[in-house]
Amino acid sequence: xxxxxxxxxxxxxxxxxxxxxxxxxxxxxxxxxxxxxxxxxxxxxxxxxxxxxxxxxxxxxxxxxxxxxxxxxxxxxxxxxxxxxxxxxxxxxxxxxxxxxxxxxxxxxxxxxxxxxxxxxxxxxxxxxxxxxxxxxxxxxxxxxxxxxxxxxxxxxxxxxxxxxxxxxxxxxxxxxxxxxxxxxxxxxxxxxxxxxxxxxxxxxxxxxxxxxxxxxxxxxxxxxxxxxxxxxxxxxxxxxxxxxxxxxxxxxxxxxxxxxxxxxxxxxxxxxxxxxxxxxxxxxxxxxxxxxxxxxxxxxxxxxxxxxxxxxxxxxxxxxxxxxxxxxxxxxxxxxxxxxxxxxxxxxxxxxxxxxxxxxxxxxxxxxxxxxxxxxxxxxxxxxxxxxxxxxxxxxxxxxxxxxxxxxxxxxxxxxxxxxxxxxxxxxxxxxxx
Amino acid sequence: xxxxxxxxxxxxxxxxxxxxxxxxxxxxxxxxxxxxxxxxxxxxxxxxxxxxxxxxxxxxxxxxxxxxxxxxxxxxxxxxxxxxxxxxxxxxxxxxxxxxxxxxxxxxxxxxxxxxxxxxxxxxxxxxxxxxxxxxxxxxxxxxxxxxxxxxxxxxxxxxxxxxxxxxxxxxxxxxxxxxxxxxxxxxxxxxxxxxxxxxxxxxxxxxxxxxxxxxxxxxxxxxxxxxxxxxxxxxxxxxxxxxxxxxxxxxxxxxxxxxxxxxxxxxxxxxxxxxxxxxxxxxxxxxxxxxxxxxxx
Numbered sequence: 191x192x193x194x195x196x197x198x199x200x201x202x203x204x205x206x207x208x209x210x211x212x213x214x215x216x217x218x219x220x221x222x223x224x225x226x227x228x229x230x231x232x233x234x235x236x237x238x239x240x241x242x243x244x245x246x247x248x249x250x251x252x253x254x255x256x257x258x259x260x261x262x263x264x265x266x267x268x269x270x271x272x273x274x275x276x277x278x279x280x281x282x283x284x285x286x287x288x289x290x291x292x293x294x295x296x297x298x299x300x301x302x303x304x305x306x307x308x309x310x311x312x313x314x315x316x317x318x319x320x321x322x323x324x325x326x327x328x329x330x331x332x333x334x335x336x337x338x339x340x341x342x343x344x345x346x347x348x349x350x351x352x353x354x355x356x357x358x359x360x361x362x363x364x365x366x367x368x369x370x371x372x373x374x375x376x377x378x379x380x381x382x383x384x385x386x387x388x389x390x391x392x393x394x395x396x397x398x399x400x401x402x403x404x405x406x407x408x409x410x411x412x413x414x415x416x417x418x419x420x421x422x423x424x425x426x427x428x429x430x431x432x433x434x435x436x437x438x439x440x441x442x443x444x445x446x447x448x449x450x451x452x453x454x455x456x457x458x459x460x461x462x463x464x465x466x467x468x469x470x471x472x473x474x475x476x477x478x479x480x481x482x483x484x485x486x487x488x489x490x491x492x493x494x495x496x497x498x499x500x501x502x503x504x505x506x507x508x509x510x511x512x513x514x515x516x517x518x519x520x521x522x523x524x525x526x527x528x529x530x531x532x533x534x535x536x537x538x539x540x541x542x543x544x545x546x547x548x549x550x551x552x553x554x555x556x557x558x559x560x561x562x563x564x565x566x567x568x569x570x571x572x573x574x575x576x577x578x579x580x581x582x583x584x585x586x587x588x589x590x591x592x593x594x595x596x597x598x599x600x601x602x603x604x605x606x607x608x609x610x611x612x613x614x615x616x617x618x619x620x621x622x623x624x625x
Numbered sequence: 626x627x628x629x630x631x632x633x634x635x636x637x638x639x640x641x642x643x644x645x646x647x648x649x650x651x652x653x654x655x656x657x658x659x660x661x662x663x664x665x666x667x668x669x670x671x672x673x674x675x676x677x678x679x680x681x682x683x684x685x686x687x688x689x690x691x692x693x694x695x696x697x698x699x700x701x702x703x704x705x706x707x708x709x710x711x712x713x714x715x716x717x718x719x720x721x722x723x724x725x726x727x728x729x730x731x732x733x734x735x736x737x738x739x740x741x742x743x744x745x746x747x748x749x750x751x752x753x754x755x756x757x758x759x760x761x762x763x764x765x766x767x768x769x770x771x772x773x774x775x776x777x778x779x780x781x782x783x784x785x786x787x788x789x790x791x792x793x794x795x796x797x798x799x800x801x802x803x804x805x806x807x808x809x810x811x812x813x814x815x816x817x818x819x820x821x822x823x824x825x826x827x828x829x830x831x832x833x834x835x836x837x838x839x840x841x842x843x844x845x846x847x848x849x850x851x852x853x854x855x856x857x858x859x860x861x862x863x864x865x866x867x868x869x870x871x872x873x874x875x876x877x878x879x880x881x882x883x884x885x886x887x888x889x890x891x892x893x894x895x896x897x898x899x900x901x902x903x904x905x906x907x908x909x910x911x912x913x914x915x916x917x918x919x920x921x922x923x
Contacts, residue, residue, distance in 0.1 A: 340832030
């Protein structure tokens, strides 16, 4: 028997599930295929959930979704070997009825999210890997083949939400192999601590309040990357991620980098006594705007990580995934209602929707950042160290007068970068990458 | 998947497989303060032994015809386990779920499952009930035998192979794992078979199977619908077993120590070890000096 669906979605992460959910709600016959044992079993993220994108899809998600803590305090740390210079922002305003950011554990969260799509009518196959796309004589994608025995599965359109590697798309010749300079490898541990300990160590007033820390500088050991530490209900997620090309060039072992971060004097006390529950590694697409592959073709669309939709500067990804998934779904729904075939030209309206949304605007805004940091690693090495020295000079009371201290601090910064000219060009570079 | 035709000379077997959804024991944690098992966030799986029972039932069905019905008692989320069984190839799935089942020990569990099997048996007379030898979360191996006893089925436990089934003569021959060897047992249908690990290789359902499983409605029965006559014999109220304490065993490595001892004579070795023990347990020496060591004598 030939099975034919209105749409097949490859993958049950945030992008795929958002697409499946929106299409199923519109009455389309949707098949979603996931290789993991359950949705979420293969998916890895820090993880912070940005409420906005999800709220547009599931307005009352706060009542049902497995959430850990909502973020009341954001810390940004610049590390040198023994110190951190930090900016902390905590506000009672974040303690609101409908908080804006949450920490989550992806395994239970993705499972819940996929159940929403299933409840809306999408059919979900798990433990099933899509091995290739099936094309008709004209080269249009008309379905998928899986690693299970039996017939191919057919659909009017295939939405590729297969994640960062994009192996199905690659095999079908729709996209190139990933460039190591466009992908970060992140490793993460989940360290178990009781709710009381988490509250006490982070100065929290309840089991629902949380703190997140983003760390730059020494944490990436001279490579382009960052570290993070997020509080969950009864655990802490701690991890580091750096570009694959940098790992290759330096020969650094990712777990060694994480161990180093965990033993940093500013971090170790926060983890003390915790038991490591989980160790995971995952790739993060960080190539930005220039690394975005072809997003539409004859009978296919790309959403989420597979489309490189991650904003590394703001640590956003799952919200871009959900938004791109929903936009792709809306495109397919409109074509389905008109009875228009999903040709490359017809699916072009997905690209126009992306351009108008915050997704492409943000991707464009930071298009230069990855390349800039890649060629200017001193932003992550020299400056955090110089800043730390300046803070020490400033804070130590040792009989040196303040004017002299100021001069020493300025001289040190100048020396660190070899003169005023370099300091100024750095400022320009940073401003241009950020503007 | 193609099913063998249900021909007249092949009466077919009505096969029932009892499965349980269990926490993946590899990922269970014990709460350091309360010492209770933390189930939250621990992934669930189908009890691995039960999957061997399912596969064995599917093989019997494929050979002799008939149907395979999977049955489980558990919370509503146990539906996932049943759906998984359907995806592997089971024909029907029934979940019995009811607040009154909560907290059941093996006695109450086998009562509830036997009640449901009796109800199912009115439609399709039971030829065989298959289960795993035990669950990985309870490790009692009592529910299978409990069901057999209540339903008056022949009881074949720890089965490592089913050699022959004759549906017409109502005969079965199995190999049973026992201490120090293997027993070959001939018995009658209907029977209950509990299987050990590795008696077969569990198949992977075809595309059609997983699609059918994804779309299937898992039949859900309350205690009443399952045909439970006496709810007082279910759940916590029907369970005489009392858990007095749950604790995490302390890791052995922390207690055990590699000791470097020189000397060849056993007494030298014993002296060295005793010295070490007494240095580390200073109170022990005093206690030993106080009086003779008490030994358990018959």
